[in-house]
Amino acid sequence: MGMTLSEKIFRSHLKDEPFPGTKVLDIDVVMCHEITTPIAVNDLVSRGKDRVFNPEKIKVVIDHVTPAKDTKTALQGKILRDWARRQGIKDFFDIGRNGVCHAIFPEKGFIRPGYTVIMGDSHTCTHGAFGAFAAGVGTTDLEVGILKGVCAFREPRTIRIDINGALPDGVYAKDVILRIIKELTVKGATDCVIEFHGDVVKNMSMESRMTLCNMAIEAGGTSGVCMPDEVTVDYLWPFISAEYKDKAAAVEDFRKWWSDDDCRYERRLSLDVTGMEPQVTYGFKPDEVKGVTEMAGTPVDQVYIGSCTNGRIEDLRVAAAYLKGRTISPLVRGVLSPATPKIFRQADDEGLIRIFMDAGFCVTNPTCGACLGMSNGVIAPGEVCASTTNRNFNGRMGKGGMVHLMSPAVAAVTAIEGKIADPRKYGKGGAV
């Protein structure tokens, strides 16, 4: 019997099996941000164990509320900053160099195929796009990760999804994953890894693969994963070129992590995206999804483009293509948060920032803020936000508010019209 990608990673990282079914793994990367880490740090200090297992394997960013908005958030930043300095953690990204964790850490080349990755953040599943086992954990798991470099898991089962067909114009990775979550439901992948296969995934950029994997947690999944291939190698090449004689050698090496043909899947699904509509959520759960035609015409107060789901350069390019030469509705507030400084600069170099600003968008610094109603775009009770983020929970972007999740393309044309709109009527990539 063959093995899945995550079974191979579990086997190669197994440190202990204290009880049947419980696997304690060595962790390659422990990532930290200022919301879930300070309490772990304080607890380690109070236990007299203020140390880290390996400062080079710990990556730290301040991203949720930045710049600090008040004394409490300033203190969270300070605890993290002081700790990173004290422990000699070199990969610490503070204001001016910081970005949304699940965008900046891959950009820095910290994630490799076959790695184990944990973070006190549920969207850690994003990094499975590189063929890693990447799982969100709570503060206690994070604390043990920091101190010991280990984490305990039940070995996950794997759901395989084959995505084939031709993605229509105006339909993107976000639509695909929303459609999949609708199918799986918000608990359909609990204790499972979701493997994304098929021609559509093979042809996707790393950015799109990260969008897919990012929302695995919204179906309850431990991690989303893609098989590491040429696209993965191209993305990682600046960081791995010294390790391989050429790209083909890296592709060949990464192939060892691929799920075997005869591995066991818990469940298999297939999705043909040919003719699929852009997808939009309508309720307070990410599996409450409809085609955009049914949702079109719903008035919105704010449009938010950003986050670990859809704040990458490709997302900004897509949205800007629709916004170019147009202005957003006077009834709508447009907020763009490029996910990292690199993306921000790139968008500026490509003239995208100007397009957003000319259209009437406010452009903020890279931060998670608005996505979870913490800063930089909180909505008022009764307000509706069209958002490229990942959660539409009750109160998520502000108490009493409503969130509709959608792709950057739908978000852009929604901003133009002031109500949920269909990007397909704007022609290929907004060209009409």
Place this chain on the structure above:
Amino acid sequence: MKDFGGKVLFLDRSDINTDEIIPAKYLTEISKEALKQHMLEDLKLEGFEPDAPAVRDARVIVTRSNFGCGSSREHAPWVFEVNDINVVIASSFARIFRQNMFNCGMLAIELSEADIDSLFGHAGGDASVSVDFKKNSLTISSEKGSRTLAYRISEFDKALVEAGGWVGFADAKY
């Protein structure tokens, strides 16, 4: 070990997420105690009042499926812990929330939907649950009578509860 048992708060809904249990705006706190008054503040449930005495007096939560989905925030178990709720009983849990409960030495007990239905049969008045941790069983009592149910818990989760959580367990072993 923590105290397990007491008055029951029935939350008759599936997919209750951690944003509803403790909204993100309170995640700027760096002490667990500061979360206390915000428990279940954004819960979307007909007739639910977060400040009602039945909520404040509760020691056990009984609920439906996929409890604790969404954000990984351990602030969700913590807000229960500082309100002396150390047991949540559901037909299923989201993975991270379930692990966070055991990591804190708290109990996340999974029962079949039929057993959960039978517990909900005690809703409407005062009901309480006692837990026999050694025997893996719990008893619900109300004016409608009492019933004892066996539950299953992994050896690892049981060891975490006995160790008072994962930090103590891991520090002793690794």
